Amino acid sequence: MGRAPCCDKANVKKGPWSPEEDTKLKAYIEQNGTGGNWIALPQKIGLKRCGKSCRLRWLNYLRPNIKHGGFSEEEDNIICSLYISIGSRWSIIAAQLPGRTDNDIKNYWNTRLKKKLLQCLLLDGSCNSTQDHPYSSSVNILSSSGASMNSTDSPCSQLPNPNYAVSGAGPSIYHGLEEFPVELHELVYGNQQQFGGLKSFNGMDMANGGYVTNGAISSGESTTWGNVSSLVYPQLVSELETCLQSLPQDHSSFEVSSYFGPQ
DNA sequence: AAGTCCCACAACCGCGAGAGA
DNA sequence: ATCTCTCGCGGTTGTGGGACT
Numbered sequence: 001m002g003r004a005p006c007c008d009k010a011n012v013k014k015g016p017w018s019p020e021e022d023t024k025l026k027a028y029i030e031q032n033g034t035g036g037n038w039i040a041l042p043q044k045i046g047l048k049r050c051g052k053s054c055r056l057r058w059l060n061y062l063r064p065n066i067k068h069g070g071f072s073e074e075e076d077n078i079i080c081s082l083y084i085s086i087g088s089r090w091s092i093i094a095a096q097l098p099g100r101t102d103n104d105i106k107n108y109w110n111t112r113l114k115k116k117l118l119q120c121l122l123l124d125g126s127c128n129s130t131q132d133h134p135y136s137s138s139v140n141i142l143s144s145s146g147a148s149m150n151s152t153d154s155p156c157s158q159l160p161n162p163n164y165a166v167s168g169a170g171p172s173i174y175h176g177l178e179e180f181p182v183e184l185h186e187l188v189y190g191n192q193q194q195f196g197g198l199k200s201f202n203g204m205d206m207a208n209g210g211y212v213t214n215g216a217i218s219s220g221e222s223t224t225w226g227n228v229s230s231l232v233y234p235q236l237v238s239e240l241e242t243c244l245q246s247l248p249q250d251h252s253s254f255e256v257s258s259y260f261g262p263q
Numbered sequence: 264a265a266g267t268c269c270c271a272c273a274a275c276c277g278c279g280a281g282a283g284a
Numbered sequence: 285a286t287c288t289c290t291c292g293c294g295g296t297t298g299t300g301g302g303a304c305t
Contacts, residue, residue: 016273016299039290055291056274069272091293103273106294111271 007039007050017057021047025054026062034058060101067099071108079105079113 028045035041039051047054060066071079075097082093088109090102097105 014275037290050275051290052276052292053274059292060273088294102293107272110295 007042007052011048012050012053013048014053017061021049022057022062025058029058029062056103060103063101065099066101068104071113075100076113076116079109080117083109 024045024047028041034055035044037051038055041047041051042049042054049057078096079093082089082096086092088106090106090109094100094102094105
């Protein structure tokens with residue numbers, strides 16, 4: 001038995017919202033609130049929409065003080081550092097960015113920021129400035145955020161310690177990263193030719209800068225770029241192969257085996 | 264100019280958590 | 285303790301528009 005549908009699918013309109021629907025929904029909520037029941041709300045207003053759809057529309061689009069697009073460098077940094085710390089907990093990340101919605105941030109990450117990071121990872125030495133490198137400053141945020149995130153009056157108090165080790169005992173907050181070493185090993189050693197002759201990563205001596213030992217990240221205080229990128233990197237592994245293939249040959253200057261330590 | 268591809272964003276879907284009966 | 289209902293979240297898909305060929 002599957003889960004009961006939240007609404008009568010046959011009588012529910014799907015797809016883009018019309019201005020009329022927006023107006024109805026916005027006017028009602030501004031006047032009456034949601035009444036604590038999204039499911040019943042569309043019926044009250046006379047909208048042929050699913051309650052969940054109404055909720056999403058309100059939260060992501062109609063709610064006052066919503067900002068769309070135009071993410072600043074600072075917002076980039078916050079998103080990146082929080083993503084490194086807690087993974088794809090978009091609602092928590094959104095809570096740190098006034099006016100931004102989780103959906104917006106998720107889309108932004110998936111479509112742009114992730115690529116931006118990947119690009120930086122693969123461009124040797126060209127991402128040393130904050131301007132070019134979303135993570136060079138996020139590293140600072142990351143290391144400094146430890147204190148604020150643990151303070152009880154901060155919304156971040158519920159966040160795990162950003163210096164969390166990826167492997168080891170306890171529940172992993174880094175969904176999917178548990179498999180990282182195996183996945184990466186296959187990627188790297190299954191594609192020796194692609195990675196051959198790589199010497200540095202992001203302009204750093206990754207052999208010395210990296211913190212990875214046996215696939216685990218050191219849980220120490222240091223948040224070097226090597227450390228940070230190794231946290232983020234697993235998320236991008238599936239895309240790396242494609243990206244590397246599109247790179248010019250002389251761009252491949254990253255010695256993966258050095259960076260990730262002896263196997 | 265037309266067709267195709269790619270990207271960004273909006274919206275949907277399914278699941279887990281939590282509250283209340 | 286269990287069931288039902290709703291909310292909220294994160295992943296995924298659909299679509300429109302711009303870029304490219």
